[in-house]
Amino acid sequence: MQQNQLTGINVELVKLLCQRAKITCNISLLPWRRAFDMAQHNVYSGVFSTSRNAEREALFSWVGPIASEPGYLFRLKGRTEVNPANLDEAKNYILAVSRGDRLESYFQSKGFRYGSNMMGFSTRTEPIPLFFAHKVDLLSGSKRSLRSWMLEHNMPADTAEPLFLLADIGAHYLALNPQFPADVALALQRELDIIHQNGELTAILQRYP
Template identity: 45%
Template structure:
């Protein structure tokens, strides 16, 4: 009987352990945190997670999709995860969380050449058109505050997709940060000199790795522990600095 139990443990336990050590991590085009370059998914949070998985001895694969598809894929895959995502109240119970990852305070930005855009409080932004990504936490945030599609919000496939229209003055406001906006602008040979922040969006905070509820808790904790060690060692900050645009 003991021999049978031992065989069952070796077979089923080994297979369970193998599955629990594999993760499929979904993300979107969100430079500098995640993007594709020369057929490889990279970016600051991608490389942080790549190193984190290696340290935690987890086989992690990466897929880059439009945000809504990435979100749905992480929810439907029992070994799935999603990054870089905000840990909002509505999402809290949907996932297990590891983080925070690289992140910067978000603002609404305007072009300096458009001083007529005046936003002293968030409700003032209803006078203008704001670019948002479909299914993104900022889209959800603005909708809860009474902003409406077509009247106040313009949907795009990714957070950065509206950048050329913004630079042309065809979109009034964009959500970004001091870490992210320079990367978006550099793609169009522009710098932070052409934009200015008009109001902070402090109700939305943090970038995280969100893991499916069926990912083993022990694995989630191991990832968190290794991430904490990466911060203490300076390895985390070193990766972030590699992807900064001056």
């Protein structure tokens, strides 16, 4: 979010898809769980960036993959006492997750539990003040995302430092209501395939260092 305008790689990408497919799209920033529920119950709704897995497959009509980057676990720079080398060791610290987000289910599948080593928030950036205050030990996301979040909070881009790569997270998708018009979903997918093939996605990525 910059100057009350939604920004980001996949925001720009989805806007471009809508433009190319000649449809009107209204993109809003909502708490993840609310956005996820809306996409399931409103025929003309969708949610991104969403992981596609067996549990969710039948819940949506899928367009993708959209832009995805490797995910990492991060600590606050200088907090050398927070030093897990893997997910099992990370369970000894407090990890922030966005409720309903793909990473919530990912970490739960790895044995993290609310009330023990995981705290839930409405958005992925909500816990950042607690991260600065040492109330939350670990954040997760891509390196690009964490740099952006730090800058948005007027902190140096390297304030959050990566500890290790998170394996097997999966790609990002635009998840549409299962009753969303099939011809429009196909048009969006067709335009996305073109953007992948002609190098436009690479150009978008380069605008977000």
